Every structure is written in structure tokens, then in C-alpha cells.
Amino acid sequence: MFHPFPRGAVLCATPLLLSVLAACGDSPAESVPQASVAPVLAENPDRNAYFGELHLHTALSFDAYIMGARVGLDDAYRFARGDEINMMGRPIRRDVPLDFISVTDHAEQMGLGVAIGDPESEFSSTEYGQSVRRRLADGGNPFALMTELSSSPARGVRSASISAWQKSVEAANRYNDPGRFTTFIGYEWSSTPGNQNLHRNVIFRGDQAPFPFSSQDSPRPEDLWTYLEANRANGVESLAIPHNANASNGLMYDWLDSNHRPIDEAYAKRRLLNEPLSEIVQNKGQSETHPLLSPNDEFASFEIFDKLFGPEEKPSKLPGSYVRDAYGRGLVLERRTGFNPYKFGMAGGSDLHGGLSSSNEQSYGGSTTVPAARIDREQAKKSLGIMNDPQRTLPLFATGSPGLTGVWAETNTRQSIFDAMRRKETFATSGTRLKVRFFAGWDYDAIQPGKPGWVHQAYAKGTPMGGDMQVAGQGRHGLRFLVWALKDPNGANLDRAQIVKVWLDGETPRERVFDVALSGGRKVNSATGKAPSVGSTVDLETATYTNSIGAVQLTAGWEDPTFDPSQPAVYYLRVVEIPTPRWTTILAVREGLPIPQGTPATLQERAWSSPIWYLPGRMAGAGS
Amino acid sequence: MISARAVLREPLLHFLLLGMMLYGLAAVHARATDPRRIEVTQGVLASLSARYEQQFGVRPGKERMEQLVNDYVADEALYRRGIELGLGAEDEVVRRRVIQKVRFLAEGEAARNPSDETLAAYFRARSDRYATPARTAFRQLYFSPDNGGEAGALDRARTALARLRRGAPISTIADDPFVEGRQFALLDDGQIERAFGLGDFAAEIAAAPLAKWSGPFRSGYGWHVVFVDDRRPSHTPRFEDVRASIRADWLDEEQAQVRERTLAKLLEGFDVVRTDRSSVAMP
Numbered sequence: 008m009f010h011p012f013p014r015g016a017v018l019c020a021t022p023l024l025l026s027v028l029a030a031c032g033d034s035p036a037e038s039v040p041q042a043s044v045a046p047v048l049a050e051n052p053d054r055n056a057y058f059g060e061l062h063l064h065t066a067l068s069f070d071a072y073i074m075g076a077r078v079g080l081d082d083a084y085r086f087a088r089g090d091e092i093n094m095m096g097r098p099i100r101r102d103v104p105l106d107f108i109s110v111t112d113h114a115e116q117m118g119l120g121v122a123i124g125d126p127e128s129e130f131s132s133t134e135y136g137q138s139v140r141r142r143l144a145d146g147g148n149p150f151a152l153m154t155e156l157s158s159s160p161a162r163g164v165r166s167a168s169i170s171a172w173q174k175s176v177e178a179a180n181r182y183n184d185p186g187r188f189t190t191f192i193g194y195e196w197s198s199t200p201g202n203q204n205l206h207r208n209v210i211f212r213g214d215q216a217p218f219p220f221s222s223q224d225s226p227r228p229e230d231l232w233t234y235l236e237a238n239r240a241n242g243v244e245s246l247a248i249p250h251n252a253n254a255s256n257g258l259m260y261d262w263l264d265s266n267h268r269p270i271d272e273a274y275a276k277r278r279l280l281n282e283p284l285s286e287i288v289q290n291k292g293q294s295e296t297h298p299l300l301s302p303n304d305e306f307a308s309f310e311i312f313d314k315l316f317g318p319e320e321k322p323s324k325l326p327g328s329y330v331r332d333a334y335g336r337g338l339v340l341e342r343r344t345g346f347n348p349y350k351f352g353m354a355g356g357s358d359l360h361g362g363l364s365s366s367n368e369q370s371y372g373g374s375t376t377v378p379a380a381r382i383d384r385e386q387a388k389k390s391l392g393i394m395n396d397p398q399r400t401l402p403l404f405a406t407g408s409p410g411l412t413g414v415w416a417e418t419n420t421r422q423s424i425f426d427a428m429r430r431k432e433t434f435a436t437s438g439t440r441l442k443v444r445f446f447a448g449w450d451y452d453a454i455q456p457g458k459p460g461w462v463h464q465a466y467a468k469g470t471p472m473g474g475d476m477q478v479a480g481q482g483r484h485g486l487r488f489l490v491w492a493l494k495d496p497n498g499a500n501l502d503r504a505q506i507v508k509v510w511l512d513g514e515t516p517r518e519r520v521f522d523v524a525l526s527g528g529r530k531v532n533s534a535t536g537k538a539p540s541v542g543s544t545v546d547l548e549t550a551t552y553t554n555s556i557g558a559v560q561l562t563a564g565w566e567d568p569t570f571d572p573s574q575p576a577v578y579y580l581r582v583v584e585i586p587t588p589r590w591t592t593i594l595a596v597r598e599g600l601p602i603p604q605g606t607p608a609t610l611q612e613r614a615w616s617s618p619i620w621y622l623p624g625r626m627a628g629a630g631s
Numbered sequence: 632m633i634s635a636r637a638v639l640r641e642p643l644l645h646f647l648l649l650g651m652m653l654y655g656l657a658a659v660h661a662r663a664t665d666p667r668r669i670e671v672t673q674g675v676l677a678s679l680s681a682r683y684e685q686q687f688g689v690r691p692g693k694e695r696m697e698q699l700v701n702d703y704v705a706d707e708a709l710y711r712r713g714i715e716l717g718l719g720a721e722d723e724v725v726r727r728r729v730i731q732k733v734r735f736l737a738e739g740e741a742a743r744n745p746s747d748e749t750l751a752a753y754f755r756a757r758s759d760r761y762a763t764p765a766r767t768a769f770r771q772l773y774f775s776p777d778n779g780g781e782a783g784a785l786d787r788a789r790t791a792l793a794r795l796r797r798g799a800p801i802s803t804i805a806d807d808p809f810v811e812g813r814q815f816a817l818l819d820d821g822q823i824e825r826a827f828g829l830g831d832f833a834a835e836i837a838a839a840p841l842a843k844w845s846g847p848f849r850s851g852y853g854w855h856v857v858f859v860d861d862r863r864p865s866h867t868p869r870f871e872d873v874r875a876s877i878r879a880d881w882l883d884e885e886q887a888q889v890r891e892r893t894l895a896k897l898l899e900g901f902d903v904v905r906t907d908r909s910s911v912a913m914p
Contacts, residue, residue: 089821102829104821127727169686217688442810459808493810496828496851526777558777559852560810 048186050423053462054415054432056442057424059107060087060364061193061248061412062208062286062356067112067171068195069156071360072120073149076376078362079121080178083110086363088188094363095381102367103440103497106419109193110175111208114221116156117194118171119164128167135161157223172218180214185420196231196247198222202317203256207231207247208286208356212425215243227265229274232281246428248354250286252294254315257327259285259294260336260349275346284428287330287435287615288355288410290375291316295581295615296331304520305537306505306583309610310407310437320401334509334577334618335516341575342511352431352473352617353579355410355438364409366438367498368590368610371408379594387598391591392605404603408590411436413443413614415471431473434580436614440495443504445472445580445616451487456562465489472580473617478572486570486621490523490563492582492614499584500557501526502541502611506565510576520581523565526558543586545609550588550596557585572623579618583611666715669707671700679703734890745881751870754877758867761877764819767836768861772801773809774847774854788847788854795844795856809852817863827851 064071065083082092089104112118122130123139130136139156143149156164172194179192192211196219199205205228209219220234228247235245252259264274287294292312301307313328314320326332330353337349357364361376372379373390388394392402413434414427427433434443444462448469454461469489470476476486490504504524510517522531522538531538544553561582570576586609588596595602602608679699683691691699719725745753754761772791774784791804801813811826818826823833828851839845839859846856870877 103825127731132728166686457808459812494852496826497830498851554776555781559775560777 048418048420050417052417053466054417054427055419057106057189057414057416057419058411058436058440059105059109059189059414059424060357060366060409061109061111061191061210061354062195062250062289062358063087063108063110063362063364064112064195064358064360065110065362066121067118067175068360069113069116069120069153071112071362071376072124073153074360074376076361080110080174083362083364084108084178084182084190088182088184094378097381099363099378099380101363101365102370104188105364107189107191107414107424108364109191109208109210110179111193111195111210112171112175113197114168114194114219115197115223116153116164117168117175117219119156119167121171122163122167129170130163130167133161133163135159136163169218176216183214183421186418189419189421189424191421191425192216194219196220196222198226198228198231199316200226201256202315202319202321203258203323204251204254204316205249205258206251207249207282209235209245209247210425210428212244212421216245217243229265229277232277235281236277244425246284246425247282248284248286249282250289250294250356250358251291251316252285252287252328252330252333253292253297253312254323255328256315257324260327260330260333262327262336262340270340270344270348272344272346275340275344275348278348279346279350282351283431284352284354284433284617285330285333286354286356286410286412288407288437289358290371290406290409291358292407293410293437294329296329297325300325300329300332301518301520304507304518306520306581306611306613309613312405312407314401331507331509331518332516334579335511335518338509338511338516338575338577339514342514347620350620352428352433353435353615354412354428354433355435356412357409359409366409366411368408368438368588368593371590372594373403373406373590375406379590382594384598387594387600391595391598391600392603393600402603402605404591404606408438410438411440413440415444431617432471434472434614434616437610437612439498439584439612439614441498441501441582441584441612441614442493443472443580443582443614443616444489444491445619446470446489447474447476447578447619447621448487448489449476449485451489451564454489454564456489456491456564457560461489461491470619472619474619476619476621478623485566488523488563488565488567488578488619490561490565490580492524492561492580494557494559494584499552499587499612500554500559501561502557502583502585503538504561504563505581505583506567507579507581508567508569508576509578510571510574512574519569521565521567524561524563526561526585527556541585543609545586545588545592547588547592547602547608548596550593552585552587554585575623576621577618578621580616581613583613586611666711669704671704675703676700743882745878745885750874750877750881753881754870754873761873762865762867764821765837765865766817766819766863767823767839767859768817769815769836769839770801770813770858770860771809771815771855772804772806772813773852774856775807776853778807784854785847788856792844792846792856795858807853817861827855 063083064076066072066076066079086092086101087105087108089101091098091100119130122128123136123143125131131140139152143152175194176192179190182188183190194209196207196209205226207228217238220231224230231247235247238245249259262270264270285294288310293310296304296307297311297313298307313323313325315323333349337347340349341347357366359365359375361378363378365371365378370379372382372387374382374386377386382390385394390403392404413436414424415432416423416427444456446465446469448465450468451465454464488506490506492501492504494501503522503526506521506523508519508521525538526541529538542556544555546552589607589610591606592602592608680691680696683699713719774788774791776784778784779787791806794804815826820833820837823836827833830851832848832850835848836857836859839857841859841862844856844858847854848857
């Protein structure tokens with residue numbers, strides 16, 4: 008089988024390529040290596056998987072600065088694209104470069120920490136700035152100061168943020184390298200009413216972005232959408248990605264809007280338009296589902312962080328805080344109002360606050376600002392809960408190593424990746440570079456996932472992840488799903504592929520998890536509906552595992568045995584790896600410290616695809 | 632009677648002399664014309680307007696402009712009063728600002744237009760830094776551990792390699808489909824690692840003989856037998872092709888050196904007395 012777009016083929020046909028690949032069209036006598044540069048902008052119509060970070064803070068985020076982060080924009084981008092940088096006096100490099108990134112510093116008091124810390128900054132030259140510096144030097148509480156600054160009309164506060172935002176935009180544009188490394192201008196809108204998390208990251212498509220709308224402008228998501236819509240009217244396209252629904256106390260996917268009125272058509276339309284994705288996995292837990300919401304899902308207990316932010320860390324209400332529940336609510340709302348506000352796809356991120364985006368278990372050591380490679384024994388003891396951190400009631404070992412966003416895009420450019428996010432052709436991972444494909448179609452009987460050419464046929468005859476399936480008509484056959492998953496070449500083998508179905512039974516959402524592909528020839532027990540465990544190769548003494556169990560690739564063609572053409576339903580793919588040591592285990596072994604008892608010693612990394620919606624009685628192209 | 636010496640020590644006189652000196656530089660700054668005269672020129676308006684626009688993205692309106700001018704006048708009066716009183720001498724922020732300005736002055740002395748000979752010599756001394764990486768074009772056949780386990784895959788790869796070396800056509804080999812296909816054109820190590828995983832695979836490809844079947848090599852996915860079609864060694868570009876980036880690097884380095892030299896020279900003019908160490912014998 009020939010690769011559809013051989014990497015060496017230099018395409019000089021289009022003006023776009025000509026403008027970027029300056030080497031194209033040079034005389035044949037030109038030096039040979041120039042002409043052999045891989046065609047980084049060649050478009051693959053069957054789409055490539057690109058992995059990226061959509062949630063990272065640098066020292067420009069005020070809280071990050073207070074927590075000791077000093078890594079700025081340049082090192083953040085250079086590290087993400089795979090350059091070696093200097094971190095605390097020694098070189099450090101990311102294990103595998105990212106394909107794309109958005110640095111999303113908090114809009115609120117952006118850059119103020121750096122401005123206060125720098126005696127030469129404009130802010131420090133103001134009377135107010137000097138008073139702030141004096142108070143900090145005298146041992147003032149920086150977090151109290153953060154609150155004070157948020158309501159300070161003092162001259163210098165806003166201009167410091169304006170200057171930080173200009174730097175952020177400029178750096179994003181400077182590091183964008185079409186075909187090799189894509190950067191998106193971005194920021195975080197950090198609304199947390201009563202410690203209930205409503206945060207959104209705003210990601211811009213192009214090279215211009217106005218000054219951020221912050222939670223100080225308004226804490227209501229509807230007002231953030233107004234900002235996005237006004238920008239859109241001015242030709243500036245962007246989207247907002249909510250995250251940490253798990254810490255939203257049920258507000259993220261509520262039945263009500265911010266005015267406590269039932270969600271209506273107008274709300275649903277605006278939400279769909281402005282928030283096509285949700286970040287469901289990151290440093291502070293996952294928001295797919297919770298064991299108490301999904302008692303029959305044996306894989307639901309994964310990186311649980313079901314507390315509100317803030318010093319008290321009170322429990323966060325479960326319903327309305329997880330996406331599987333939200334998908335069901337969306338179907339109910341659609342039945343009631345004709346519109347579904349919760350038709351979004353999946354993304355993942357780090358939310359680290361130290362400027363260096365990491366994603367694997369080895370790189371994370373329980374600190375949001377310092378990578379594992381720079382964590383000393385004292386910090387390791389705090390991370391592992393051996394030494395108490397008086398600042399926190401919830402132990403650091405409850406935090407997880409970061410996640411990633413995967414996108415299926417034609418090429419690694421802002422346009423191509425942003426458009427993939429818009430059409431929800433995305434998947435979230437717990438940090439692994441496990442690739443997943445997921446299609447649905449009425450005429451898929453002849454297609455076998457994994458066989459050469461299957462992707463092309465699947466696109467031609469059906470719908471990829473993120474899309475809608477309309478009611479049967481043309482096809483003679485039933486609704487069929489195509490599943491394909493390939494392991495991370497630097498990670499663990501695959502345990503199983505599962506399809507999660509959420510459907511409407513009258514007005515009640517139901518859910519069920521189907522094992523559709525199992526490694527090692529295992530079968531689902533027809534009596535219990537469960538498959539035997541894949542087992543474990545993890546050695547807790549050395550914090551290692553072997554790929555002697557599990558599969559490199561899993562594929563399936565699957566038809567829903569419970570399919571009812573009259574029931575609306577949501578289907579998404581979840582692919583689970585074999586057990587591997589959790590970061591806590593790796594750090595404990597490295598430092599010769601005990602593995603914490605309060606958290607699992609191993610985990611099963613995973614990927615979640617954006618769903619495919621089955622909408623009975625809807626004409627093709629109707630709705631959203 | 633006031634002595635001439637006392638007059639010469641009179642700060643007011645110094646100020647006046649300074650004022651007269653600056654008077655000659657009236658064109659340079661409105662402030663200098665007369666310490667008691669604050670002139671709002673077209674130039675001042677333009678700079679106020681530009682600064683405002685830079686911060687807020689729009690030009691100031693008429694009313695806003697009036698306010699900016701009032702602020703400017705007030706700031707000038709306050710600033711001059713502060714200078715009169717000698718404020719700022721002990722202020723850390725002012726001190727840092729002055730230091731920064733002197734540093735800028737020093738950097739300004741760095742050469743801006745290096746000759747081609749200078750740049751070429753710089754390039755020759757560091758040509759490694761500008762080299763493109765070695766690249767390999769290859770075909771590969773993949774044998775997945777999913778099909779017969781690790782040992783089975785290795786066994787199938789070995790058998791296939793032996794057959795290919797004896798001249799069997801590729802079409803007769805029962806390999807497994809590989810996600811990125813069979814053919815890979817001129818990839819460097821980093822690109823090979825992205826496609827096949829970290830580990831020894833990229834180095835093995837780089838070392839594999841040209842136009843021969845070799846392997847089996849283990850990637851992050853399984854076993855591969857490989858045929859290297861083409862290889863381009865690491866290539867040092869021509870000076871002319873990378874002149875711009877050499878110039879930027881040279882300027883960076885030159886500036887750093889000038890900074891160091893200027894500081895060293897400046898320090899020569901000072902007696903630095905370390906009384907903090909006076910009781911300890913210096914080695």
C-alpha cells in the first residue's frame with residue numbers, strides 16, 4: 008500500500024505552498040537538500056492525527072507567578088515544539104514535541120505578577136505599584152493582593168494587562184510555523200462564582216485578537232459569548248472551551264441559564280455556536296463521568312477530582328458536572344425545546360501553571376509549576392502526601408498528570424486544526440498519544456477498519472466523530488460504527504475499545520458501555536455482559552511495565568444490538584490502555600519513598616472520541 | 632557681601648546654567664526651553680495621541696485629548712518640581728531606569744553593519760549550527776505483535792527478510808498494514824521518531840545500508856524490515872542562503888560582548904572597596 012501522500016513528494020502546484028516553501032521552483036541546480044524538505048503543508052484528505060495542548064499558563068498568569076512560575080512565553084513555546092531550554096540552571100527537553108499549542112494565561116490581572124516583580128516595569132513606577140511592592144516585601148499575602156487588584160481602578164493595572172496581552176498575541180504569531188508547529192492566540196476566562204468553576208479557554212483562529220473579556224467584565228458565560236459573537240461580526244473567529252466541569256458543582260451543564268431560567272432555544276443555539284468542545288481531562292481530574300453517576304461502568308473510577316476549588320475544597324455536586332450526564336441532558340432538552348445545547352466534542356489539556364506543557368506520567372511530579380525532573384525530595388514528600396502542605400486539605404497526589412487534545416486535520420495549520428475543532432473531529436486523551444478513529448454510516452458493511460484504504464471509504468460513505476447521523480434512508484443496512492485505535496508508539500498496549508451509548512428512554516437518559524474490541528482474544532461473558540480483565544504487568548518495585556499483554560491496534564465494525572430507530576442516541580468511543588504505573592508510583596520509586604495509599608498505584612490511560620449523534624426524524628442538514 | 636565662591640556653589644546658579652545649556656537644545660525637548668515654561672507643541676500632541684492609540688487601539692477623541700494634555704501639563708510641572716527638589720536620587724525605580732538607559736546607550740555602540748568577511752568567518756567557525764540534518768528515504772514492511780505475538784512477529788519478519796534478500800517480490804510477502812503506509816521519503820531522525828516512536832529505530836534506519844533489505848528493527852509498534860532507497864547526509868548550507876540568520880546571531884553576540892566590555896571599562900574608573908570583607912584575608 009502506497010501512502011496517499013508520500014512525505015517526500017514536493018507539491019509546488021498551489022500558490023499557498025509556493026509562498027511558504029520558498030525552495031519550490033528554484034532552479035534544479037539549487038543545492039539538493041533544500042529541495043528534499045518534507046512537504047509539511049501537503050494536505051491529507053484522509054486527515055492526520057495531531058496532538059496538542061489547549062490549556063497552559065506561563066508567568067503571565069497572576070496565580071502562576073505567585074506560585075513561583077517564571078517561565079515566560081518564549082520558553083513555553085520553545086519547549087512545546089521540542090527545543091531544549093534552560094530550566095533552573097539545567098537543560099530540559101520535552102520527550103515528544105507537540106504539534107500545536109495555545110498558551111491560555113488568565114485574563115484577570117494578566118501580566119501583573121511579572122509587572123510587580125519587575126522594579127523597572129511601568130506598573131512599579133506608579134504610586135500604587137510601589138505600595139503593592141512594599142506590602143509584598145513586608146510579607147503581605149499575595150492571594151489577598153490578587154483579590155484587591157481585581158477590583159482596583161488604579162492606573163497601571165489595566166495598562167500592565169494590555170501590555171501582557173500584546174506580548175501574548177505577538178509571541179503566538181511569532182512561533183506559529185505552518186505545517187510544523189501551530190500556535191493559537193488564547194486566554195482563559197476565569198469565572199468561579201462561589202468557588203464553582205465555570206472557566207473557559209478562548210481560542211482564536213487567526214493572527215488578531217482584541218483585548219480579552221475577563222470574568223471581571225462579567226462572570227456569566229452568556230456575556231462571554233456576546234464578546235465572541237461581536238468579534239465574529241468583526242471577522243475575528245474564536246471558540247470557548249469549558250473545563251473542569253467536575254468542579255462546577257453542577258453548573259457547567261445545568262438545566263438552567265445564568266439567570267436561573269430554563270434553557271431555551273436562544274441559549275442552546277448560542278452555546279453550540281460558541282462552545283463546540285469541552286476539555287474533559289487535565290491536571291485537576293477528568294469530567295467524563297463519576298462512579299456514582301455510572302455505577303455499571305467498571306472504568307469510571309479514573310482520576311477523580313470531585314471537589315470545588317478554593318481553600319475549603321467542598322464536594323462538587325455530581326449531576327451537571329460530567330459530560331456523559333450532559334449528553335443525556337442535551338437529548339432531554341432537545342426533546343423539550345427542539346434544541347440541544349450540549350452537543351459538544353472532547354478536548355484535553357494540562358492546565359499546568361509553570362509554562363512547560365507535559366503529558367506523560369514521568370514528567371509530572373505533583374507540582375503545577377515545576378516538572379518532575381526538577382522536583383526535589385522535599386517537594387516529592389509533599390506531592391506524595393508524606394509531608395503535609397498546610398495550604399491544602401486535598402492531597403497533591405489526588406491531582407493527575409495532564410491530558411492532550413487530538414485532532415483529525417488535513418494539515419498542521421491554524422485553519423485546518425481550528426476547523427477540525429469547529430466540526431468536533433477531536434478526541435481527548437489522558438496524556439497518551441493513542442490515536443482513535445470513529446465513524447458511523449448506513450452503508451459500511453464492506454469496510455474493514457485497518458485495511459488499506461478503509462479511512463477514505465469511511466469518509467466517503469459516513470460520518471466521522473463529532474458529526475450527526477440522520478435517519479436511515481438510502482442504505483439497505485443498519486447503522487454501523489467503525490472503530491480503530493493505535494497505541495502510542497512510546498506508550499502502553501491497548502486493553503480494549505468501548506462504545507459508550509447514551510440514549511433517551513421517554514424523558515429519561517440511559518447509558519451503557521459496550522466492549523467492542525478486546526485484546527488477547529478475550530470475549531464478553533454473555534451472562535454478565537462483562538469481559539475478563541486484561542491483567543497487569545506493572546512491577547511496583549521498579550515502577551515499570553511490559554507490553555507483553557494488550558494489543559498494538561484494535562479495530563471493530565459494530566452494530567448496536569439495542570438500536571431503536573425512534574430513540575435519539577449519542578455514541579462515543581473510549582479506548583483503554585493496559586495498566587501502567589501512575590506518576591505517584593514513578594516518583595515514589597525514584598525517591599525511595601512509600602507509594603501513597605490514598606490513590607491507585609497504577610492507571611489505565613485512555614482516549615475518548617467526540618460523539619456521533621443519532622437523530623431520528625431529522626432531515627439531513629437540519630438543526631445544528 | 633556674597634563671595635564669588637559661594638555664588639559658584641549656589642544650586643540655583645547651577646540650575647540656571649544648566650537651564651541655559653539646555654536652552655540651546657530647545658529643539659530636542661520642549662521642557663528644556665525654560666524650566667518655568669511648559670510648552671504644548673504639535674510634537675507633544677502627536678506623541679500623546681500615539682501612546683494612547685498604542686494602549687487602547689483607538690485614537691483619542693477631542694475631549695480625551697484635552698484631558699491627556701491637562702495630564703501632560705500636570706505631570707511636567709510635578710516632574711520639574713521633583714527634579715528641583717532632587718527627588719529620585721535615592722529612589723530604586725528611578726535608579727533602575729537610569730541604569731537601563733545607560734545600558735541602552737552602551738548597546739548602541741555595538742556595530743550594526745558587520746562586513747561580509749566578518750559574517751563569513753563567524754559562519755565558518757560555527758557551520759555545524761546551521762547544518763540541515765541527515766535524511767533517509769526508505770520502504771518498510773511491518774510485522775505486528777498482534778499477529779502471532781512478539782516472537783511470532785519477529786519470526787515472520789526474519790523469514791520475510793530472508794526471502795526478500797533472495798529476490799522475492801514485495802507482493803509475495805504477507806506483512807501487516809502499517810498506519811502510515813510502506814513508503815517514507817527523506818525523513819530526518821526527528822520525523823522518524825514521530826512516526827515510529829523513540830528508541831533505537833531512527834538510529835538503525837540511519838545506519839542501514841543503502842539499496843539493501845535490512846532488519847528486523849523494533850519500532851514502537853512492532854518489527855520492520857527496511858529497504859533504504861536514498862540517503863542525504865547532513866548538509867551545511869551556503870553562506871549566502873543563511874546570511875540573514877547569521878547576521879542576527881552575530882549581532883546578538885556582538886551586543887552581549889559590547890555590554891560586557893563597556894561594563895568592564897566603566898568599572899576600571901571606579902575604586903570598588905569591599906569593606907564587608909575587610910576582616911577576612913582575601914586569597
